[in-house]
Amino acid sequence: MASKTPPQPVLFVYVDNSNVWIEGQRIQAVRQGLATDPADAQRRQVATQWHYDFGRLYELACPSTAHIGRSILFGSRPPADDSLWNIAKREGFQVITYDRNAANKEKQVDISLSTTMLEDSYEYMKASRQDIAVLVGGDGDFVPTVKSLKRRGLGVRVVFWSHAVSRELRESADEFVVLDPHFEALTRAEAPQA
Structure with a gap:
């Protein structure tokens, strides 16, 4: 009698686009000599024309051999002529956007991402299959969700920039993938076309 192959884990991917x-952009500002480090770029509100490649980000977050359950990109509602979101859809991401508030601040994105990840963990993820939630984000507000998933036997991979990830989030995850060494590969030479 042939032995059964254990089920392969399924990855569920959640990206905090903004x-x-x-x-x-802050890393780009440093590379262009506009800031001494990412914190300096933040303090001085240095802006650059940096765009990233969704497909390459996806490849870094998930091995090509992985089974993918869902891939969701969260962010603020883009301008009508913004082609990045169409590219994300073509790359296989479900796109969830929210309007900015009256002060042009992003609202509802982190809590929506966290809530969706938690809901998916109950509806679709299976600890018996060793499923993994892949969070592309660095905010410490995600820690309670990460801890909840881990308590139930699900894996968590955090993928983000080293300078901007919460220490507690990094330590709460089973795995932390640093984006920094892949900056050049992630960078688009110019703004993408729709």
């Missing part, structure tokens, strides 16, 4: 992009 934070990936904002922190990537």
Whole structure:
């Protein structure tokens, strides 16, 4: 009698788009000599024209051999002429956006990402299959969700920039993948076309 192959873990991917992009801009500012470090870029509110490649980010977050349950990109509602979100959809991401508030601040994104990740953990993820939630974000507000998933036997991989990830989030995850060494590969030479 042939032995059964254990089920392969399924990955569920959740991307905090604004934070990936904002922190990537700060690294770009340092590389262009506009700031001494990412914190300096933040203090001085240095902006650059940096864009990242969704497909390459996805490849870093998930091995090509992985089974993917869901891939969701969260962020603020883009301008009508912003092609990045269409590219994300073409790369296989479900896109969830929210309007900014009257002060042009992003609202509802982190809590929506966290809530969706938690809901998916009950509805779709299976500890018996050793499923993994892949969080592309660095905010410490995600820690309670990460701890909840881990208590129930699910794996958590955090993927983010080293300078912008919460220490507690990094330590709470089973695995931390640093984006920094992949900055060049993630960078688009120019703004993508729709």
